Amino acid sequence: MRINLILLILLLWSTSLLAQTYTREDSIRGSITPERAWWDLQHYDLEVKVYPQQQYISGTNVITFKTISTSDKMQIDLQAPMQIDSVVYKGQIIKVTNEASAHYLELPEIDISAEDQVTIYWSGEPKVAVRPPWDGGWTWQQDSNGKAFIATSNQGIGSSVWWPNKDHPADEPDKGVDLKINVPAGLTAVGNGRLLRKWEAADRITYHWKVVNPINNYGVNVNIGDYVNFQETYAGEAGNLDLDYWVLRENEEKAREQFKQTPMMMKAFEHWFGPYPFYEDSFKLVEVPYLGMEHQSSVTYGNGYQNGYRGTDLSGSGWGLKFDFIIIHEAGHEWFANNITNTDVADMWIHEGFTAYSENLYLDYYHGTDASADYVIGTRRNIQNQTPIIGDYGVARSGGNDMYYKGANMLHTLRQLVEDDEKWRQMLRGLNKEFYHQTVSSKQVEDYLSAQKGADLSSFFDQYLRTSKIPVLNYSIEDKTLEFYYENIIEGFDMPVIALINGEEQWIFPKATLEQLEWKETIEKFEIKRDFYINSENHKKN
Numbered sequence: 001m002r003i004n005l006i007l008l009i010l011l012l013w014s015t016s017l018l019a020q021t022y023t024r025e026d027s028i029r030g031s032i033t034p035e036r037a038w039w040d041l042q043h044y045d046l047e048v049k050v051y052p053q054q055q056y057i058s059g060t061n062v063i064t065f066k067t068i069s070t071s072d073k074m075q076i077d078l079q080a081p082m083q084i085d086s087v088v089y090k091g092q093i094i095k096v097t098n099e100a101s102a103h104y105l106e107l108p109e110i111d112i113s114a115e116d117q118v119t120i121y122w123s124g125e126p127k128v129a130v131r132p133p134w135d136g137g138w139t140w141q142q143d144s145n146g147k148a149f150i151a152t153s154n155q156g157i158g159s160s161v162w163w164p165n166k167d168h169p170a171d172e173p174d175k176g177v178d179l180k181i182n183v184p185a186g187l188t189a190v191g192n193g194r195l196l197r198k199w200e201a202a203d204r205i206t207y208h209w210k211v212v213n214p215i216n217n218y219g220v221n222v223n224i225g226d227y228v229n230f231q232e233t234y235a236g237e238a239g240n241l242d243l244d245y246w247v248l249r250e251n252e253e254k255a256r257e258q259f260k261q262t263p264m265m266m267k268a269f270e271h272w273f274g275p276y277p278f279y280e281d282s283f284k285l286v287e288v289p290y291l292g293m294e295h296q297s298s299v300t301y302g303n304g305y306q307n308g309y310r311g312t313d314l315s316g317s318g319w320g321l322k323f324d325f326i327i328i329h330e331a332g333h334e335w336f337a338n339n340i341t342n343t344d345v346a347d348m349w350i351h352e353g354f355t356a357y358s359e360n361l362y363l364d365y366y367h368g369t370d371a372s373a374d375y376v377i378g379t380r381r382n383i384q385n386q387t388p389i390i391g392d393y394g395v396a397r398s399g400g401n402d403m404y405y406k407g408a409n410m411l412h413t414l415r416q417l418v419e420d421d422e423k424w425r426q427m428l429r430g431l432n433k434e435f436y437h438q439t440v441s442s443k444q445v446e447d448y449l450s451a452q453k454g455a456d457l458s459s460f461f462d463q464y465l466r467t468s469k470i471p472v473l474n475y476s477i478e479d480k481t482l483e484f485y486y487e488n489i490i491e492g493f494d495m496p497v498i499a500l501i502n503g504e505e506q507w508i509f510p511k512a513t514l515e516q517l518e519w520k521e522t523i524e525k526f527e528i529k530r531d532f533y534i535n536s537e538n539h540k541k542n
Helices: 005-018 024-030 249-258 261-273 325-332 349-367 369-382 402-418 421-434 442-453 458-466
Strands: 039-051 056-067 073-077 083-089 096-099 102-106 115-124 137-142 148-153 177-184 188-190 194-201 204-211 223-225 227-236 239-248 283-287 299-301 340-342 438-440 472-478 481-487 497-501 504-508 515-518 526-528 535-540
Touching: 083 096, 083 102, 177 188, 188 204, 188 227, 223 283, 227 249, 227 261, 227 283, 239 249, 239 261, 261 283, 261 325, 261 349, 261 421, 299 325, 325 349, 340 349, 349 369, 349 402, 349 442, 369 402, 402 421, 402 442, 402 458, 421 442, 442 458, 472 526, 504 515, 526 535
Parallel strands: 039 177, 239 283, 283 299, 340 438, 472 535
Antiparallel strands: 039 056, 056 115, 073 102, 083 115, 096 102, 137 148, 148 223, 177 204, 188 223, 194 204, 227 239, 472 481, 481 515, 497 504, 497 526
């Protein structure tokens, strides 16, 4: 079992009740409801038949689970207009009721600790993605030769937008997923993990993909097109890793050149984060008709075979054009999102903050610390500071977009506080080892980093994660005397920072109360080292 469901149900339900602006539907979707809490997900055997011309799908999902407490009602999620056609348990069709996207399977009471299965038959015309991957669903397009080019993306909206499952991040299938994709002949279907086999029947072909590791639901994906495949082997920390590329036939030449960045990415990230977490399932880049997403072991790519973010540098520093944003960012999620997954989407900064931070660590590995600092500090221009990074628990609501680059700059600041880059690297690697293939809360991550730092970082994380306020260091200078104090902070925030006094580095220790420092000579110039994400104001000029 990936989580302590019994403890989480109490926490998340109580939290959701306090959020008066949310509906019962929000709580049903975002909480570990009683109908979810009693069973531990083990495996999905998912088969989907895709009909491109009709933009229609149908399929089955055999869910293997273990019981951890007695109950006779199981919650399975599937969003309209998709529908559950029937459910079979122990050879019998069982009754199903629903409330919004939650479908309640009425099962006979089963023994605790028993492993069991239920089979769900489902079909429909799935939601068409309007602005993928952010507004998710299915993308139905054609390549330049008029062949179908189709993909799924459903991180925010949830995987239940097209297939029935336990659509909550806290519980992942411990034994992975078998994914069988049936498409018209002449097309190739690519999913997660490794291709076990394929077989043809009449004018259709089925591709059987298998993931043996735990996987978050939104990471399960379907990609269909006139694909060609090429491969290479990467000699990694945990042995030989298969790197697999599936691209449109018309783009093979461009892909062979652009994807040379993949082993470079793997080398940098294994250095910083530890071994790639899914050697058994391989690593794939798959071309799709949208920008891209972090589907586990099947990272999707649509950045136009160019560096930057669609050819632009999000940092304004110039360094963002030294790498293909989608290859680096989305692959970084293999460690943060897929290896370490949030138990509640309110803590999605664990996915996005660390992965946005991985972009500058890639630069650090190949271009040095100054280049990486230029980049991550440059991304501050994208921070709005309107809402906290952490969202509301138990209602399927993540924090705002500041989880990306405010999260990255918070981590860059923490690196300065650690004062030892090798120790910092071991902390990042340790996170991926300590929470290997687990779902975790922000508090668990915060406590781990505090323990490794050897200091209580609770006020640091509360300031940057749970408020939208950026600390302001107010200071004044009189000859050799520097006076300073913090404003715009929570109670107890006292983060030290490095000041540059006449160009010389000096740690200072601001608090909410006025502090004073006597310098050895007249202070001609004062500033805070740029690596600390705070603001400063001079209240008294020389």
